[in-house]
Amino acid sequence: MASLGRSIDELMQALRCLPGVGPKSAQRMTFHLLDKQRDGAQRLLDALAQALDKVQPCQRCQILSEQTLCERCSDPQRRQDQLCIVEMPSDVIAIEQATHYQGQFFVLSGHLSPLDGIGPEALGIPKLLTWLDSGQLEEVILATNPTVEGEATAHYISELVRARQIKVTRLAHGIPLGGELEYVDSGTLSHAFSGRESI
Amino acid sequence: MASLGRSIDELMQALRCLPGVGPKSAQRMTFHLLDKQRDGAQRLLDALAQALDKVQPCQRCQILSEQTLCERCSDPQRRQDQLCIVEMPSDVIAIEQATHYQGQFFVLSGHLSPLDGIGPEALGIPKLLTWLDSGQLEEVILATNPTVEGEATAHYISELVRARQIKVTRLAHGIPLGGELEYVDSGTLSHAFSGRESI
CATH class of the missing domain: 1.10.8.420 (RecR Domain 1)
Structure with missing residues (x-):
């Protein structure tokens, strides 16, 4: 009992x-x-x-919102020519808190994961394509997570963006600020070393 | 934003x-x-x-229940002369899973903590006293947590029980089964040493 x-x-x-x-x-x-x-x-x-x-996903950017069109999408003050693509709504908040980015967002709500049955449709890629085809965008910033799945998703989207002659960028990889070099994982360190910048 | x-x-x-x-x-x-x-x-x-x-507290033992009188309190098969006093409903489940105890329970829903304004009334001690005075009980088992607050609560209740000439017992203290002696904290070890049993 x-x-x-x-x-x-x-x-x-x-x-x-x-x-x-x-x-x-x-x-x-x-x-x-x-x-x-x-x-x-x-x-x-x-x-x-x-x-x-x-609360439901915004019809345009898929972020969670109380309106059909979220605050960011319905704000005419924001830049219309930049689009930042992220995996989760929390990434939008993290980017807004850390940067002065004033462009548009698109929330995938996940990453490509064929084994779990998550394909382009589940992430809203068809909706993204309509946006890419609208001719408004000059730059697409890929800010998916630096994981295998996030990188694969970014690669997949970058191909679609490039095919439409839109500039596509990716968040810089390298050693994070703070901490000590000896504790940085070897993949990151190798990436930071080969991508070293002149000062 | x-x-x-x-x-x-x-x-x-x-x-x-x-x-x-x-x-x-x-x-x-x-x-x-x-x-x-x-x-x-x-x-x-x-x-x-x-x-x-x-769900509300059982009128007799204060455990969470869907009935006014919980399943345990309304079960005539259980021993009426033993009462085990615990702090939380989860302790009841832990004791039932570990032992064959078939007596009554009383759930304090916390421990005495004068600084937080939690006195005997908040724990249902008046209700417990009525039970102690009913003359049904032969043994009260104190199974509060082995923390400072739990010990203080057990001490407070033991005085009340003893004043009514009812036998009062406490869960045995000592080293837990498994693990290694060197990792047992010194308070527990000193307790186990001074309370050593002949074999």
């Missing part, structure tokens, strides 16, 4: 869809929500219901 | 009431729920609504 009833078991199971949450954390979260944090649980319930109801 | 709209920000904030979830994890969970796992998010919403509606 190591169970506390169906609603509690179901909540534990449901919490496991969160990234990084295993059985132990789910159990801890469940007791915390139902026992100590009932106000917090009610707030989470309301926020989740509201977000699920209101 | 490093935000994605009010509903998304609110969901991020609300997720932070979960134990062990900071701003970065909350952001990751939010995008995961709204982007990749909408089915999972809907399931979480339903499970949370259901649990908040149905």
Whole structure:
């Protein structure tokens, strides 16, 4: 009889869809929500219901938004000739916090992964192609993750962009700021060495 | 403009009431729920609504339950003369999985912590006293956590139990099974040494 009833078991199971949450954390979260944090649980319930109801991908750039067209896409002040392609909505926030980039974004919501059945359609590439064909763009910045899948996705998109005579750039690779050289992985170090810049 | 709209920000904030979830994890969970796992998010919403509606503390032992009186308290097969006092509902499950204990439980839902304003009333001690006074109990097993607060709570309760001429026991302290002696902390080791048993 190591169970506390169906609603509690179901909540534990449901919490496991969160990234990084295993059985132990789910159990801890469940007791915390139902026992100590009932106000917090009610707030989470309301926020989740509201977000699920209101938030959907922007029709143009696929970022999560409360409007059909997100704030960035409907802002006429932003540059229309630059497009930065990222994997996740959080990458948009990271880039905005770190840079002064004022162009457009396109969120793939993932990377090409044929084994998981994620092809160009799932990433919204057809929509991207329409955008590339619109003639507005002068530069496409590829800012996918520096992983094997991210690089493959960037390569795939770069071919499509280049075929339309649009300039395509990629975030610079090299050693990150801070830290020590001996702890930089060999792939990065080799990349930074062969791509050394004159000063 | 490093935000994605009010509903998304609110969901991020609300997720932070979960134990062990900071701003970065909350952001990751939010995008995961709204982007990749909408089915999972809907399931979480339903499970949370259901649990908040149905689950409350058992009137007798304070464990979370869907009934006014939980399964354990309403089971006449269980021993009525033993009472095991624990801090959290998860401790009940841990004890049932590890032992053959078939007596009653009482869940404090925390420990005494005067600085946080958690006194005997918040832990349900008045309800426990009524139980102790009922004359049914022959042994009270204190199974609070082996922390300073847990020990203090156990000490406080043991005085109340002893005043009623009921036998009171405490989980044995000592070195845990498995692992190596040199990695056992010195408090535990000193406790195990002075409490050595003849074989």
